[in-house]
Amino acid sequence: MQKSVLILGGGLAGLTAAKRLTDRGFAVKLIEKRPIYGGKVSSWKDEEGDWIESGTHCFFGAYDVLYDLMREIGVYDAVLWKDHKLTYTLAGGSSFTFNTWDLPSPLHLVPAIVKNGYFRFGEMFSFSKSLIPLALKKDRYPPTQDHLTFTEWAKQHRFGDRLLEKMFRPMALALKFIPPEEISAKIILDVTEVFYRIPGASCMGFLKGAPQEHLIGPLLEYSKAKGAEFLPGTAAEQLLYEGGEIRGVRMTNGEVLAADYYLCALPIHNLNKVLPDSLKKEGSFFGDLEKLKGVPVISVQIWYDRQITSENNVLFSPDGVIPVYADLASTTPDYRTLRGKPHEGKSRFEFCVAPAGELMALSKEEIIERVDRSIRSCFPQTSKGAEILKSTLVKIPRSVYAPLPNMEQYRPTQKTPVSNLFLAGGFTRQLYYDSMGGAVMSANLASEEIVRAAGG
Numbered sequence: 001m002q003k004s005v006l007i008l009g010g011g012l013a014g015l016t017a018a019k020r021l022t023d024r025g026f027a028v029k030l031i032e033k034r035p036i037y038g039g040k041v042s043s044w045k046d047e048e049g050d051w052i053e054s055g056t057h058c059f060f061g062a063y064d065v066l067y068d069l070m071r072e073i074g075v076y077d078a079v080l081w082k083d084h085k086l087t088y089t090l091a092g093g094s095s096f097t098f099n100t101w102d103l104p105s106p107l108h109l110v111p112a113i114v115k116n117g118y119f120r121f122g123e124m125f126s127f128s129k130s131l132i133p134l135a136l137k138k139d140r141y142p143p144t145q146d147h148l149t150f151t152e153w154a155k156q157h158r159f160g161d162r163l164l165e166k167m168f169r170p171m172a173l174a175l176k177f178i179p180p181e182e183i184s185a186k187i188i189l190d191v192t193e194v195f196y197r198i199p200g201a202s203c204m205g206f207l208k209g210a211p212q213e214h215l216i217g218p219l220l221e222y223s224k225a226k227g228a229e230f231l232p233g234t235a236a237e238q239l240l241y242e243g244g245e246i247r248g249v250r251m252t253n254g255e256v257l258a259a260d261y262y263l264c265a266l267p268i269h270n271l272n273k274v275l276p277d278s279l280k281k282e283g284s285f286f287g288d289l290e291k292l293k294g295v296p297v298i299s300v301q302i303w304y305d306r307q308i309t310s311e312n313n314v315l316f317s318p319d320g321v322i323p324v325y326a327d328l329a330s331t332t333p334d335y336r337t338l339r340g341k342p343h344e345g346k347s348r349f350e351f352c353v354a355p356a357g358e359l360m361a362l363s364k365e366e367i368i369e370r371v372d373r374s375i376r377s378c379f380p381q382t383s384k385g386a387e388i389l390k391s392t393l394v395k396i397p398r399s400v401y402a403p404l405p406n407m408e409q410y411r412p413t414q415k416t417p418v419s420n421l422f423l424a425g426g427f428t429r430q431l432y433y434d435s436m437g438g439a440v441m442s443a444n445l446a447s448e449e450i451v452r453a454a455g456g
């Protein structure tokens with residue numbers, strides 16, 4: 001008999017699981033709190049017809065599982081790969097770039113180390129020396145450093161403050177929206193190790209348009225066409241736990257939905273809300289989840305009346321409030337519009353604003369003013385006299401989980417101690433951190449566990 005699965009949450013993890021499980025013959029129903037899907041990768045049109053995104057999404061070369069999924073649903077060609085380099089823009093108008101060569105690892109990193117145009121050879125030499133344990137132990141090394149913040153790790157390895165401030169601060173903020181003095185060293189070392197070992201891993205891609213049109217929508221349609229049922233605008237309130245199993249999910253409208261298996265693909269704070277207290281004993285599998293917290297982040301878009309940069313790639317900045325950003329008018333062809341009219345040859349930036357904790361209480365005008373000041377300080381010449389034509393702002397009070405030191409141990413596996421309850425989501429334990437690749441991988445793992453539980 002066909003087994004049923006109820007998926008809670010229609011972000012990338014929930015939607016991927018819906019596909020995987022319909023492909024494996026399950027009767028899938030998915031509930032999503034919001035009227036739109038995609039969660040942290042969601043995008044929607046505002047009242048003027050412009051796309052708004054939860055945040056800028058860069059596609060790292062390393063996310064193989066995401067590209068497998070995209071190929072399966074026929075949207076891989078929507079990823080536009082950019083030149084393999086990382087550019088950092090600085091207050092005052094200068095910049096430096098880590099280029100790569102098309103050579104096997106680690107030779108591909110030689111130009112980044114010897115001719116980035118900013119860090120002295122001595123600085124890069126002491127940094128390279130600090131990576132010896134990483135080169136020797138590879139991916140076994142970062143987990144051993146989870147007890148340290150990245151700043152503590154950097155101090156132990158004595159590479160200069162400039163590298164920490166100018167290169168790693170924006171990197172930590174771009175990856176997890178928290179600074180190096182808070183982020184676990186494991187995260188930065190994991191990423192560095194992958195960039196070091198796999199030459200294409202640090203190459204960045206952008207979708208050619210909105211995630212809704214090129215990833216989330218097609219993923220949803222694929223499963224719908226195969227019979228999966230989707231219920232937007234319906235929120236789970238509580239998992240009903242009785243006799244050692246989940247017996248149903250009480251919705252906020254009072255209805256109870258039941259299935260053979262339950263897959264929670266919710267953000268960590270929402271998962272903690274729907275779990276019954278009886279499962280959350282201190283020090284237990286579910287009790288430990290309370291230790292994981294979401295990080296605040298803000299996304300800002302600004303349309304200018306002229307082109308401020310011609311960079312067709314992701315940009316980082318250690319100065320101001322914009323650690324990572326891109327001129328979408330260059331990176332994302334479908335976005336060369338403003339209010340339904342062409343916006344060619346003029347900048348339309350999207351910024352990730354972090355750390356956002358102290359900025360959350362500010363008004364839209366105050367935040368836009370700080371972002372505008374940051375971009376003008378990075379491009380003093382081209383921004384002279386530039387006018388803002390439009391700006392948008394999205395505040396997310398709890399986004400990805402905060403990978404602080406010693407948190408890795410609390411990331412749950414997809415299989416739980418409750419035999420018919422499974423978890424997915426970027427925060428669950430898998431190879432990647434909380435990212436699109438991580439969301440997809442978590443869903444793949446959770447789906448395999450459900451297939452196994454069903455005797456497949």
Ligand SMILES: Cc1cc2nc3c(=O)[nH]c(=O)nc-3n(C[C@H](O)[C@H](O)[C@H](O)COP(=O)(O)OP(=O)(O)OC[C@H]3O[C@@H](n4cnc5c(N)ncnc54)[C@H](O)[C@@H]3O)c2cc1C
Binds near residue numbers: 011235
């Ligand atoms: C600003 C920003 C920029 C980012 N940039 C990148 C990037 O460049 N590259 C990258 O790889 N990753 C990036 N990420 C991370 C990436 O977006 C996430 O890791 C990934 O989307 C997580 O997917 P998920 O399905 O696990 O969770 P979510 O996307 O959070 O999905 C969970 C879903 O559950 C729903 N839900 C919540 N409560 C309930 C309830 N009670 N009942 C029913 N449904 C509920 C939510 O509405 C949501 O749709 C970024 C994230 C943000 C916020």
